[in-house]
Amino acid sequence: MKGKKEDxxxxxxxxxxxxxxxxxxxxxxxxxxxxxxxxxEFLRFNPARFNIxxxxxIIAAGAALTIFLSSRSGDNERIxxxxxxxxxxxxxxxxxxxxVPGQAVLQKADENNKKSVMAESEESVIQxxxxxxxxxxxxxxxxxxxxVSPAGVTGTVPKNGLFNESIADKDKLKSGIRADGSLIxxxxxxxxxxxxxxxxxxxxxxGIFRWTFGDGGYSNExxxxxxxxxxxxxxxxxxxxxSNKLLSVSSTIITVHPKPKALFEISPExxxxxxxxxxFLNYSTGAVKFRxxxxxxxxxxxxxxxxxxxxxxxYNVHLVAFSEYGCSDxxxxxxxxxxxxxxxxxxxxxxxxxxxxxxxxxxxxxxxAAQVFHPVQSGVADYQLKxxxxxxxxxxxxxxxxxxWDGYFKGQLSESGVYxxxxxxxxxxxxxxxxxxxxxxxKN
Amino acid sequence: MMSDxxxxxxxxxxxxxxxxxxxxxxxxxxxxxxLRYSSDRAEAEDILQESFLKIFFNIKDFSGTGxxxxxxxxxxxxxxxxxxHKNLKFRYHVEIEEYVSVExxxxxxxxxxxxxxxxxxxxxxxxxxxxxxxxxxxxxxxKHKEIAELLGIDTNTSKSQYSRAKxxxxxxxxxxxxxxxxxxxxx
Numbered sequence: 001m002k003g004k005k006e007d008x009x010x011x012x013x014x015x016x017x018x019x020x021x022x023x024x025x026x027x028x029x030x031x032x033x034x035x036x037x038x039x040x041e042f043l044r045f046n047p048a049r050f051n052i053x054x055x056x057x058i059i060a061a062g063a064a065l066t067i068f069l070s071s072r073s074g075d076n077e078r079i080x081x082x083x084x085x086x087x088x089x090x091x092x093x094x095x096x097x098x099x100v101p102g103q104a105v106l107q108k109a110d111e112n113n114k115k116s117v118m119a120e121s122e123e124s125v126i127q128x129x130x131x132x133x134x135x136x137x138x139x140x141x142x143x144x145x146x147x148v149s150p151a152g153v154t155g156t157v158p159k160n161g162l163f164n165e166s167i168a169d170k171d172k173l174k175s176g177i178r179a180d181g182s183l184i185x186x187x188x189x190x191x192x193x194x195x196x197x198x199x200x201x202x203x204x205x206x207g208i209f210r211w212t213f214g215d216g217g218y219s220n221e222x223x224x225x226x227x228x229x230x231x232x233x234x235x236x237x238x239x240x241x242x243s244n245k246l247l248s249v250s251s252t253i254i255t256v257h258p259k260p261k262a263l264f265e266i267s268p269e270x271x272x273x274x275x276x277x278x279x280f281l282n283y284s285t286g287a288v289k290f291r292x293x294x295x296x297x298x299x300x301x302x303x304x305x306x307x308x309x310x311x312x313x314x315y316n317v318h319l320v321a322f323s324e325y326g327c328s329d330x331x332x333x334x335x336x337x338x339x340x341x342x343x344x345x346x347x348x349x350x351x352x353x354x355x356x357x358x359x360x361x362x363x364x365x366x367x368x369a370a371q372v373f374h375p376v377q378s379g380v381a382d383y384q385l386k387x388x389x390x391x392x393x394x395x396x397x398x399x400x401x402x403x404x405w406d407g408y409f410k411g412q413l414s415e416s417g418v419y420x421x422x423x424x425x426x427x428x429x430x431x432x433x434x435x436x437x438x439x440x441x442x443k444n
Numbered sequence: 445m446m447s448d449x450x451x452x453x454x455x456x457x458x459x460x461x462x463x464x465x466x467x468x469x470x471x472x473x474x475x476x477x478x479l480r481y482s483s484d485r486a487e488a489e490d491i492l493q494e495s496f497l498k499i500f501f502n503i504k505d506f507s508g509t510g511x512x513x514x515x516x517x518x519x520x521x522x523x524x525x526x527x528x529h530k531n532l533k534f535r536y537h538v539e540i541e542e543y544v545s546v547e548x549x550x551x552x553x554x555x556x557x558x559x560x561x562x563x564x565x566x567x568x569x570x571x572x573x574x575x576x577x578x579x580x581x582x583x584x585x586x587k588h589k590e591i592a593e594l595l596g597i598d599t600n601t602s603k604s605q606y607s608r609a610k611x612x613x614x615x616x617x618x619x620x621x622x623x624x625x626x627x628x629x630x631x
Binding site for chain 1: 458460463464467471472473475476479480485488489492493496497500501556558559560561563564567578582583610613614627
């Protein structure tokens with residue numbers, strides 16, 4: 001069968017030549033690929049990577065959703081609107097004001113006119129506080145104690161004030177309104193995840209303490225310490241009981257800010273120090289400010305800095321990423337340029353100049369037509385290249401990395417076909433290299 | 445030097461170093477495959493990138509029982525097929541008639557007469573449909589029935605496309621052979 005045979009010839013020809021043929025990709029392919037990979041890995045959920053961060057993210061999202069929903073459903077949770085930390089302290093009463101008619105007051109509170117606002121809105125604050133208080137206390141085992149009375153309530157208004165850590169306020173409150181004084185003191189009111197807070201209850205009457213931390217945790221100690229390990233806003237409540245009577249109820253808000261994640265990559269991956277401009281690709285999340293320490297005494301606050309080093313050395317690159325709340329995370333890459341970046345590579349084909357031998361001198365610019373067989377390299381100190389014909393005859397030898405083979409042997413242009421090359425030598429850091437391979441001599 | 449086992453484990457953990465090693469080790473072979481399925485180098489490199497993204501994200505699916513290279517090849521071939529389908533509507537369809545009448549001489553080609561670059565060029569110049577079928581049948585060794593399923597065409601279409609592809613390739617090679625012989629004779 002002629003047809004079958006022909007088919008086989010053709011098939012064999014292509015199979016033999018192309019089935020395992022290798023083609024060297026352009027260098028840009030690798031760079032672009034790694035960029036795309038980095039981007040995609042971040043967009044994609046991957047259980048194998050950043051487990052904890054995904055988990056944290058999910059929990060945080062869940063917590064945020066819960067908080068959002070509960071604040072929307074209009075119950076009495078005192079959730080403060082998201083504010084920069086300084087503001088939170090200043091507008092203590094804004095959470096109470098939210099339910100009060102007259103949003104303008106809240107607006108003013110934002111403008112740091114704290115004192116006057118307080119004065120102006122004192123009445124309404126107290127009223128709303130009463131409402132809140134009553135609603136709150138309906139759910140609690142209240143025994144008709146005097147605490148529910150407006151006077152008692154007024155006493156609880158400033159207890160938020162204590163959290164502002166404003167001494168003037170505190171003193172004023174102490175001397176003024178604090179009557180039965182079941183008050184919470186905390187070491188901090190906000191901070192970065194994980195947040196450790198020391199609470200202490202300041203109370204004159206002896207009683208049984210019951211703390212609830214708003215994240216499902218509780219304590220019966222007088223001065224408990226609690227660690228919040230999920231971001232969010234927590235309403236910490238202290239109930240003081242005397243036998244079965246509720247003596248007082250106090251609460252405060254603790255804000256736990258999320259931690260950013262510092263992450264970066266160095267490009268190019270096998271950088272040549274000191275020749276290359278090093279690009280630092282920033283993959284940090286939840287951060288707004290960055291500080292880079294390149295390890296050579298230089299710093300940058302850019303998002304993605306480009307830096308070049310003066311000499312080859314061991315450098316630790318250190319990135320600190322800050323969130324808008326001042327929370328930080330850092331990543332250090334020790335000995336970031338571990339590989340020297342030195343390399344030597346040879347092409348697998350060249351097309352000699354048919355007009356005559358050139359002597360093999362080349363530069364990357366002069367040899368764009370690939371007329372000389374030569375390596376691309378960095379950091380080669382000494383070097384010996386030998387090229388053999390298929391029959392094993394040595395037809396070219398060079399000890400100079402700047403002289404390649406022009407394809408001529410004894411003044412004659414060699415046959416097109418495959419030649420074997422072997423190279424050995426050392427890089428300038430003393431690392432030896434030995435490589436061999438084949439090269440195809442092509443003719444135009 | 446990392447073994448394939450270590451590379452696979454590293455890549456499964458999305459270790460950047462392992463990914464780089466995998467790329468350095470196999471990108472040339474895979475580009476060699478992609479180039480057979482493309483009309484030019486740029487297209488082949490696009491497919492190569494897609495292939496590596498798939499490899500990196502799906503490396504955990506590699507069972508570890510079969511040949512790793514075989515699996516990599518398969519990803520590259522499948523990505524090439526996907527790419528072909530994606531770009532099908534943008535391709536210029538060549539009239540079949542143009543290629544039908546080819547006399548089939550008893551020419552047998554010397555093994556080393558053509559360089560792989562020349563063979564690549566022949567494949568690159570083929571109409572995309574021919575190229576797909578020829579690659580899958582002649583080089584990858586799929587059956588016509590399998591090719592029909594992969595490309596979403598009829599088994600008979602696969603057969604007839606293959607024989608037309610052969611005819612076109614033969615024609616091109618003969619032309620090239622004549623050209624090369626006259627060149628070396630004139631030298």
